[in-house]
Amino acid sequence: MKKKLISLAVAGVLAAPMVVSAQGTNVTLFGSVQAEYATVNKDGQSSQALIGDDTGRSRMGMHVTENLGGGLKAKAHVEYGFSTGSGALGVARERWVALANDSWGEVKFGRVQSPFKDFAGGMTIDPFAYTTLQAAGSGGTMTASANGLGSGAQSFVNSAVRFDSPRVEGFSFAGILMPGDSNRLDQANFIPGSDTYQGSIANSGGEDGEWDFQVAGKYEAQVAGHNLGLFGGYSRDNISTRQRTVLGLNNNEHVWRGGLMWGFQNFKLSGQYERVSNAVGAATCSNAAALGNPGTGALDSRSHCNSAMNLGGDGHLWFASGQYDWGNTSFIAQGGMSDANATATALKHEVSTFTVGLIHNLSKRSSLFGGYQRGMLDDKAAVNPLRDHNTYSVGMRHNF
16 A cells, blocks of 8 residues: 555656746756657658657756846756757757846846747747758758857857847847857867867857847737737858958858748748848758758768858848648648859859648647658759758657
């Protein structure tokens, strides 16, 4: 009998929400676990398939909130990502501390997501974000910069401060400033066995290239049962001295974004447009967004970064999505295009994609998803390993 009572007590504890409170402090454990069977078939190559979570949806972390009085709160957030298909222990995601107040907003300090990713467009309007059907990177219709300033899976901005305003009369805005030399925080950016900085573009900033920033705003309203949204933003990545001398870059990167959202009853439509000048980070993808390392193709022959501009060049991307909810199932169709202009060292290339699929909610926390994506590339001889491709995916996700 005692053993049964102990077992019931343990089961009750495990079934309870994972929130601990003590003297005004709340500690919440959270996470998400995803696995998908995904096949990427690039023209001229054999199909590549696996079961896992290469795009980095799976994660676990801890969020802490303490009431300081007078409406002021202190917060802390630590989060790690992992793949369900491998033995890797995990990679760092967000890590920050913050001060917040309902009247003036929230200020975060540390490793954060960019507003282009989780506030104004980006992953907020892509139902297939963090799957192989995503629009960023491999999907080819959203910037997925490895420097963290785009919508790339598993990409974040190091050494940053971020401000999010409260929503007032439908308006809100967010911004980040990277005042530090974030590349020096990453040992991969140093020549092995020395203290010499290589000038990588894996992170925002870099020696003499700090003070990058990004700002975004949006307006949301409900009119006669219609949910309306409008958003826009600007992002700047300053080149470093090393990038100027070694990579031959001459100008800072500028990215402008604009978009809208509309919903009525069971229908949702959304879209965005991005204009890139003097691509630096926008000439790259995070590895998760590209399904591997797109620089060599050797680590994963499925890898492709269809959203990348030519280094130092201009270009634009657009994305559109439609969704219809029928009971617990959402039917989705979306597509778009990325167009990279030619430079002195790289030819023009254009990638267009369309995606169809569905998401079925088994409960509030568990869901199934699947679909098909077709990517089509002009000027195939100009860029490698970009190729026409077909992607098929079916997977399951559980949030806790």
